[in-house]
Amino acid sequence: MLSESKRNEKLKVLIAEDNEAMRHEIERFLAPSCEIVASVGNGLELIEAEARSSAEVGIIDFSMPVMGGIEASRILKARGSELILIMLTVFEDSSYVKAAFDSGVSGYVVKRLMAKDLPSALSEASEGRAFVSDCCNWEAE
Numbered sequence: 001m002l003s004e005s006k007r008n009e010k011l012k013v014l015i016a017e018d019n020e021a022m023r024h025e026i027e028r029f030l031a032p033s034c035e036i037v038a039s040v041g042n043g044l045e046l047i048e049a050e051a052r053s054s055a056e057v058g059i060i061d062f063s064m065p066v067m068g069g070i071e072a073s074r075i076l077k078a079r080g081s082e083l084i085l086i087m088l089t090v091f092e093d094s095s096y097v098k099a100a101f102d103s104g105v106s107g108y109v110v111k112r113l114m115a116k117d118l119p120s121a122l123s124e125a126s127e128g129r130a131f132v133s134d135c136c137n138w139e140a141e
Contacts, residue, residue, distance in 0.1 A: 011122060014055035014083070015039040016046035016072065018064040022111070026059060026088070029114065034122075041065075043072030050076060050083055057122060060105075062089035062096060070103045077104035084125045088114065097138040107131040108138075 013034045017023040018041050027036050034057075038049040042064040050058065058076075060069040073085050086107035087100040097108050107121035110133040117133045124131040132138050 010035045011126065012037045012054050012056045014046065014049055014053055014058045016041070016043060016049075016058065016060040016064065016069065017088070018042055018061060022061075026114070029118070030059075033119070043067030043069055043075075046072045047075055050081060055083060057084045057086065057125065059086050059088050059118075062087055062091055062100065069105075070099055073100070073103035073105055086118070086121050086125055086131075088118065092133075092136050094136055094138040097132055097136050101130070108136065109133050110135055 011034045013030055013036055015023055015026050015036065017026060023039055027039055030036060037053045037055045040046055040049050044067040046058060046060060060072060062069045069087055076083055085105040086109060087105045088109045088111055090111050092110050100108050106125035107130065109117045109121045113133045121131040
């Protein structure tokens with residue numbers, strides 16, 4: 001959860017997405033409301049960028065080469081990272097949602113619903129609440 005003073009500033013976001021066109025689309029979508037502090041192509045680069053950035057939120061893809069979002073999330077959380085993580089993926093099955101939350105993410109957004117759901121996920125996760133795209137039919141245990 002972000003402090004009260006941070007809520008009035010643009011969110012500092014780190015993006016990890018292996019598809020370059022999609023990464024640029026996410027950057028363009030977030031640019032008006034967020035500060036993009038780094039944009040990388042895999043989970044290992046995410047971990048390296050997190051260590052040297054001021055990012056508050058990480059938007060991460062589930063499946064990436066070198067290291068996927070699940071493994072990267074687990075490593076970041078094990079290291080005590082306070083980066084709020086939101087999974088942005090094509091996978092809608094609830095087993096993927098469970099795996100993502102088990103790894104430490106705070107939000108799960110399906111890419112086809114990015115325009116509708118990512119702003120809500122950012123808001124909810126920044127307030128310490130979970131968010132899942134409705135199409136996933138998932139409820140926390």
